[in-house]
Amino acid sequence: xxxxxxxxxxxxxxxxxxxxxxxxxxxxxxxxxxxxxxxxxxxxxxxxxxxxxxxxxxxxxxxxxxxxxxxxxxxxxxxxxxxxxxxxxxxxxxxxxxxxxxxxxxxxxxxxxxxxxxxxxxxxxxxxxxxxxxxxxxxxxxxxxxxxxxxxxxxxxxxxxxxxxxxxxxxxxxxxxxxxxxxxxxxxxxxxxxxxxxxxxxxxxxxxxxxxxxxxxxxxxxxxxxxxxxxxxxxxxxxxxxxxxxxxxxxxxxxxxxxxxxxxxxxxxxxxxxxxxxxxxxxxxxxxxxxxxxxxxxxxxxxxxxxxxxxxxxxxxxxxxxxxxxxxxxxxxxxxxxxxxxxxxxxxxxxxxxxxxxxxxxxxxxxxxxxxxxxxxxxxxxxxxxxxxxxxxxxxxxxxxxxxxxxxxxxxxxxxxxxxxxxxxxxxxxxxxxxxxxxxxxxxxxxxxxxxxxxxxxxxxxxxxxxxxxxxxxxxxxxxxxxxxxxxxxxxxxxxxxxxxxxxxxxxxxxxxxxxxxxxxxxxxxxxxxxxxx
Numbered sequence: 326x327x328x329x330x331x332x333x334x335x336x337x338x339x340x341x342x343x344x345x346x347x348x349x350x351x352x353x354x355x356x357x358x359x360x361x362x363x364x365x366x367x368x369x370x371x372x373x374x375x376x377x378x379x380x381x382x383x384x385x386x387x388x389x390x391x392x393x394x395x396x397x398x399x400x401x402x403x404x405x406x407x408x409x410x411x412x413x414x415x416x417x418x419x420x421x422x423x424x425x426x427x428x429x430x431x432x433x434x435x436x437x438x439x440x441x442x443x444x445x446x447x448x449x450x451x452x453x454x455x456x457x458x459x460x461x462x463x464x465x466x467x468x469x470x471x472x473x474x475x476x477x478x479x480x481x482x483x484x485x486x487x488x489x490x491x492x493x494x495x496x497x498x499x500x501x502x503x504x505x506x507x508x509x510x511x512x513x514x515x516x517x518x519x520x521x522x523x524x525x526x527x528x529x530x531x532x533x534x535x536x537x538x539x540x541x542x543x544x545x546x547x548x549x550x551x552x553x554x555x556x557x558x559x560x561x562x563x564x565x566x567x568x569x570x571x572x573x574x575x576x577x578x579x580x581x582x583x584x585x586x587x588x589x590x591x592x593x594x595x596x597x598x599x600x601x602x603x604x605x606x607x608x609x610x611x612x613x614x615x616x617x618x619x620x621x622x623x624x625x626x627x628x629x630x631x632x633x634x635x636x637x638x639x640x641x642x643x644x645x646x647x648x649x650x651x652x653x654x655x656x657x658x659x660x661x662x663x664x665x666x667x668x669x670x671x672x673x674x675x676x677x678x679x680x681x682x683x684x685x686x687x688x689x690x691x692x693x694x695x696x697x698x699x700x701x702x703x704x705x706x707x708x709x710x711x712x713x714x715x716x717x718x719x720x721x722x723x724x725x726x727x728x729x730x731x732x733x734x735x736x737x738x739x740x741x742x743x744x745x746x747x748x749x750x751x752x753x754x755x756x757x758x759x760x761x762x763x764x765x766x767x768x769x770x771x772x773x774x775x776x777x778x779x780x781x782x783x784x785x786x787x788x789x790x791x792x793x794x795x796x797x798x799x800x801x802x803x804x805x806x807x808x809x810x811x812x813x814x815x816x817x818x819x820x821x822x823x824x825x826x827x828x829x830x831x832x833x834x835x836x837x838x839x840x841x842x843x844x845x846x847x848x849x850x851x852x853x854x855x856x857x858x859x
Contacts, residue, residue, distance in 0.1 A: 332370065333520060335510045338806050339367050340374065342508035343481070345802035352504030353480040355453065355496055359512035360485045360663025361521050365393075365400035368449055368483065372426055373405050375447065383443040385471075386428045388451040391416035392637035397451060398428040413437075416610065435463035438470030445471050445478060452636050453482030454489060454656055458500060468502075485512075485663060486656035507802065512666075513693040513752070514849050517837070521666045524646075524692055526679045526750035527570065531562035533582070533683050535651050544653050551583040554649070563682050564593035567627075567647050570680060575672055576620065576643040577601070577627035580650045580661050584631055590649060591629045601627035604634060635660040641669040644677050651683030655696065658689045662750065679750045691752035694839075757835040757851060758783045765827050767820050775820045777804075781836055781847070788838055790847050794820055810850075 332340075339356055346354045358364050368386055375382050386397055394414045401408055411424025415433045423442045448471065450456065456464045472478045482503050487495045496503040515521040534556075538549045554560075571577050579594070581587035584605050591603045602616045602625060613633075619625045621640050628634065631650070635657060646665045652658055665677030679686070690696040761782045768778035774795035781788045792807050793800035794817050808816045808823070811830045817823040837849040 332366070333363065334810070335515065335520075336363055336367055336370070338810070339508040339510065340370055341809060342802050342806050343371060344374070345805050346505075346507035347479070349801055350798045353482070353502060354505060354507035355482045355484065355487055355503045356507055357484060357487050357509040359510060359515055359521065359666070360660065361667040362485075362510055362515060364451060364483050364485075365397045366404070368397055368451065369401040369404045371449070371481075372401060373408070376408070376426070379446075382425075382446045384426045384447045384449065385445045386426070386449045386451065387431055387434075388637075389431050389455045390452075390637035391430055392639075393451055394428050394430050396637070396639070401426070401428075431463050431467065435467040438467055438474065444475050446475065447479045447481065449481045449483065451483050453484040453495060453503070454486045455636075456482070456495075456502060458489065458498075460500070481507075486659050488656060505798065508806075511693070511848060516666075516693070516751075517849060520668070522644075522668050522674055522677055524662055524665060524677045524679045524750045526681060526686060529566065529680060529682055531559055531566055531682055533559060533649065533651055535684065538651075540653065545651060547583055550651065551586055554582040554586045555589060559682075560589050560593050563647070563649055564590065564597060566680060566682075567594065567645070568597050568599065570678060571626075571645045574645045574678060575623060575626075575674075576640060577645045577647065578634065578640075578643050578664055579627055579629040579647040580635075581629055581631055582650045586649070587629045587631055591627075594627055594629075599626045601625050601629065603629045605631060606633055608633075632657070634664065638664060639667065640664075641667045642672045642674060643667075644669075644672075644674050645680065646677060647680045647682065648685050649682045650685075651688075652685060653688070655689045658685050659692065659695060662692050681750075686750050692750050694752040752839070757837055758786075758788075759835055760833050763832040765824055767824065777820050777823050781833075783836070788836065788845055788847055792823070794818065794823055 335358075339358060343354065343356060356364075356367065358367065372384050372386070375384060386394075388394055388397070391414050394412060395417060398410060398412055401410055409425040411421025411427050412419040413422055413424075413427055413429040413434050416430065420433075421427065422437065422440060425443065448468065450464075456462075459465060460469065468478075468480065480502065482495060484495070487506070489495070495501060496505050512521065516523045533550075533554045535545060535550065535553060538553055539546045567577060567579065577594075577599075579587075579590055581590050584603075584607075587603050587605065591601060594601055602619075604613055604616055608616075616625070616628070617638075617640070620628050621642070623642065643665045646662060648658075648661060650661075662677075662679055665679070668674070679692075686692075761784065763782070764780045766778050766780075768776045768791060770776070774793070776796070777792040777794060779790050779792060792804045794804045794808075795801075796804070805816045808830075811832070812826065813829055817826060831852055833850040834853040835851040836847050838845040838847050840846075
């Protein structure tokens with residue numbers, strides 16, 4: 326029997342959308358879930374659904390760090406103790422190569438495709454953004470071998486950041502492994518709904534000067550960046566600021582440029598009377614485990630790392646992240662901040678303070694709406710900001726109350742200016758808009774199937790969205806998800822059927838929108854129980 330479990334709405338939506346993908350189309354899909362959204366639980370529940378449908382299936386759950394291998398396996402066991410699972414990871418000391426549901430690290434299994442006693446039917450890749458585009462790699466060769474063995478192999482990618490630094494979107498380009506997005510959960514929605522902890526940012530005068538640092542392979546040249554970062558006056562100012570702002574915070578995570586720079590930051594913080602340690606790629610595994618255990622037990626106030634702790638690291642009490650590492654990688658930027666967005670009710674964590682000493686927020690945009698390669702054309706320059714006069718927290722221009730201290734802002738005077746080091750870590754904030762009425766009508770567009778146009782009336786303004794019941798692929802999957810949140814099954818197959826059943830739909834009491842070109846995109850809905858369409 327399965328352990329009792331209540332999935333969050335977005336997790337249910339991810340499973341529904343993924344099932345809809347394989348029902349309605351072919352190809353390999355992506356599932357985009359923010360850091361802390363519970364990818365391990367989605368992997369476990371999806372695997373269980375597949376086995377309930379086909380008990381003979383063979384599933385491989387693949388990732389690049391042993392911590393995620395263990396985490397994904399543990400989530401499955403908690404959900405489904407009797408599952409036919411096993412682990413193949415040298416770092417975990419297990420090689421259960423014959424398991425029907427196998428959790429494996431790519432480093433351990435990449436040469437073993439032809440040694441697997443079962444033909445793999447499905448591969449789930451956690452942290453799919455780590456797959457290089459170059460096919461001549463561990464991932465590329467291993468997956469190619471699996472597809473030679475089983476040409477019908479299905480591959481699902483799960484990630485919070487569906488893009489690479491060097492080649493953009495994982496689902497774009499001639500040699501893209503993934504064919505589209507089956508589901509995407511927006512990080513801002515999880516913050517608004519209380520499933521993730523909000524990051525807040527403060528203006529930082531101390532900045533690592535990258536003006537003379539070159540670029541190679543799309544990233545700052547490490548040796549030149551190290552030289553700029555090791556300026557002792559900057560190190561002292563960064564350490565002073567961390568100590569000043571972190572005095573009342575319980576767990577600091579500091580990301581440095583290189584090992585030498587991390588060691589200098591660690592020494593500076595230790596000299597100021599705080600206990601901590603560095604964690605690097607060469608750190609002995611047992612020593613690394615001991616250090617992380619001490620940090621999670623709060624025997625250490627801080628950890629310093631170059632990149633080891635950007636994925637597969639979960640310490641819920643982290644409430645301060647210092648970005649002492651300028652980076653041109655949007656994915657790395659998101660992963661670093663994501664280490665602090667997990668909830669920690671037991672510690673009373675209300676937010677996570679982001680101290681950006683590398684100009685990363687201005688370079689990449691807000692954490693909840695970053696300027697990924699496909700989105701750079703949306704606008705130029707950093708987002709506008711305003712600074713709380715009470716505590717200097719940097720907020721979006723539309724924020725009514727400071728998220729750090731509660732200060733109530735006066736009405737904006739529209740004379741806000743920006744500087745790169747003074748931008749907000751979250752996008753310009755908007756309030757919930759009350760919905761006064763909702764109407765539905767058929768929408769025709771030449772050359773395309775009809776869609777359902779939904780109009781939301783809010784005072785003198787209207788906002789619209791189009792639901793594509795008669796389309797195929799992702800559009801149909803999204804229509805199914807839209808209907809199932811509002812009405813009873815079965816999902817209508819046509820716009821006409823949807824219009825005939827509109828009285829069955831729950832309608833939102835409030836919506837949240839954001840600018841999108843010349844129009845506004847509806848990004849979130851709030852429902853009052855029992856409110857149906859008229």
